[in-house]
Amino acid sequence: MVSDEVSSVDFGTKTVTTKSKKSYPYTKLVLASGIPRHLPLPGFQDLSNIFLLRFVTDSRAIMAAVGEKNKKVVIVGSSFIGMEVGTALSRGNDVTIIDPLKAPLERVLGEEVVQDVATVDKATPSPSDPSKVGAVHLKDGTVLPADLVVLGVGVRPATDFLKDNPAISLETDGSLKTDESFALSRLGGDVFAIGDIATYPYHGPGSDHQKGTYVRIEHWDVAQNAGRRVAHTIVRSLAPSQPPKPKSFIPIFLSALGVQLRYCGNTAGGWDSLLLKGEPVNVKFAAYYCKGQTVVAVATVSMDPIMAKSAVLMHRGDMPSKKEIEDGVDVLAVLAVGWSKNK
Ligand SMILES: Cc1cc2nc3c(=O)[nH]c(=O)nc-3n(C[C@H](O)[C@H](O)[C@H](O)COP(=O)(O)OP(=O)(O)OC[C@H]3O[C@@H](n4cnc5c(N)ncnc54)[C@H](O)[C@@H]3O)c2cc1C
Missing domain, CATH: 3.30.390.30 (FAD/NAD-linked reductase, C-terminal dimerisation domain)
Structure with a gap:
């Protein structure tokens, strides 16, 4: 295990370079990264008490900011992270969830299953402590007082270190398009992308059975299944008489x-x-x-x-x-x- 951050990959010489300027040669490379995005709006980058939720440390920081409860909590995003945090903090706090969708989880479950919200303009400081957030402003003029804000606005594939790499092109959402084996086909079958950064062809019910329907799914089960499939492909590639056969899975x-x-x-x-x-x-x-x-x-x-x-x-x-x-x-x-x- 190396505790470092990958800064670039040379797919020609098959070398990974890290921020601390160390180089690691590879035979097979599995890319698996995923990071939440910040809201690129005024106030959201510089004020404190605005949280992402990705790691246990984020969760502890949110709980510390909630403290003895009775807080005004504003959550941006009504998909899984936003709704789970909202549910967890709703007892004893005043929770508001903001999203342009008509209903929470609508994109996944549809309006009939889930039973209102507007788009965010900016965050402004608290009058009592200008370093902390004090309110979230919506585009329709609504001002929501906030002691703390949690951003549940999805993950952006952490592929910046590949942005200018001439050997590959990222999808518009920053992900990497793979084949059925999660391999980046232009790279000779030695480089794979799995988990939140992978856009892969899905062959389940309702999909394009021939070509597959390209999906990027941010869930544990999909990341784990993709990892297993890549491991299987790499192991089978060591026995050339048995070419790897990708096995599909239902997310x-x-x-x-x-x-x-x-x-x-x-x-x-x-x-x-x-x-x-x-x-x-x-x-x-x-x-x-x-x-x-x-x-x-x-x-x-x-x-x-x-x-x-x-x-x-x-x-x-x-x-x-x-x-x-x-x-x-x-x-x-x-x-x-x-x-x-x-x-
Ligand atoms: C709060 C929260 C709750 C969730 N709840 C659920 C749930 O209930 N059910 C569910 O199915 N899914 C859930 N998910 C989604 C699930 O966590 C992800 O889909 C899954 O973790 C994706 O796995 P991954 O390996 O692609 O990325 P991650 O788990 O994000 O791991 C990526 C790793 O790569 C590292 N990394 C990033 N960039 C670099 C770099 N340049 N160099 C080196 N390392 C790097 C990161 O530090 C991180 O350790 C949740 C996600 C969050 C944030």
């Missing part, structure tokens, strides 16, 4: 939002209808996201086995259709092997 994530949300699949290829089963009013449901008759993603609350089983069925191409689920087919009763043949 999964879990989130603690007061209730436990489970999700599998992906909607990058789009979805046009939502089938809700269970008891949504009692916060116990399975939501099936469908594109035509294909179930492309499943979200559950208090029905975890349905998500787990759906992930297996999707992986094998055995997930029941929308109509079959509407007609009462129980996902838990479906045999994963042979189901599609009997349909």
Whole structure:
């Protein structure tokens, strides 16, 4: 283990150079970095009590700023990090969550599953201590007093050290486009990108089955699966008679939002209808996201086995259709092997 920061990569000589000017030759290189972005707006870079959440140290700093509670907390971003922090701090504090979307988690779950917010203009200092944040201003003129601000605005791939590298071109979001094996194909199969920085072809339900639909997914399970796949590819490449065969996986994530949300699949290829089963009013449901008759993603609350089983069925191409689920087919009763043949 080397405690240093990579500053550049020479893909020609196969050498990684770090900030402390050390060089490391490689045979195979796995790139795996991911860093949250700051809001490039006035006040957000220079005032204190404005936090990102990435490391345990960030979490401790937020808790120290909350202190004895009764704080005005403003959270920017209503996706997973913003909603999880909002849920955790809502007891005993006054929490406001800001996002231009119509509903929290809307991009992932859709409006029907989640049940208001505006865009941010700037942060201004506290009158009592000008070094600290005192308010967040929205573009519509609203001023939200704030003792502390948490930025849950997503991660920006930490690929600045590759920005001007002539051997590769970054995607517009700063990520690296890979093939099915998470390899950067222009670099001869020796360089891989995984996790939050990787845009890779997804072949699950609803995707372009031929070429794959390119996705970048910021979740643990995807980073871990990609890492396993790269390790497998590298090991198999040592036995040239058995060329590496990439194995696909269905993305999964879990989130603690007061209730436990489970999700599998992906909607990058789009979805046009939502089938809700269970008891949504009692916060116990399975939501099936469908594109035509294909179930492309499943979200559950208090029905975890349905998500787990759906992930297996999707992986094998055995997930029941929308109509079959509407007609009462129980996902838990479906045999994963042979189901599609009997349909
Ligand atoms: C607060 C929070 C909560 C989350 N909760 C969930 C959750 O509940 N479920 C879920 O599925 N996902 C969750 N995620 C997302 C998940 O953490 C990421 O998708 C996952 O960690 C991505 O793994 P990674 O290896 O790509 O990047 P990271 O885990 O970010 O690791 C990147 C590493 O690379 C290092 N690095 C960066 N640049 C350089 C450089 N130039 N040189 C050397 N090292 C460098 C960084 O210091 C870091 O150690 C959460 C993320 C956050 C921030």
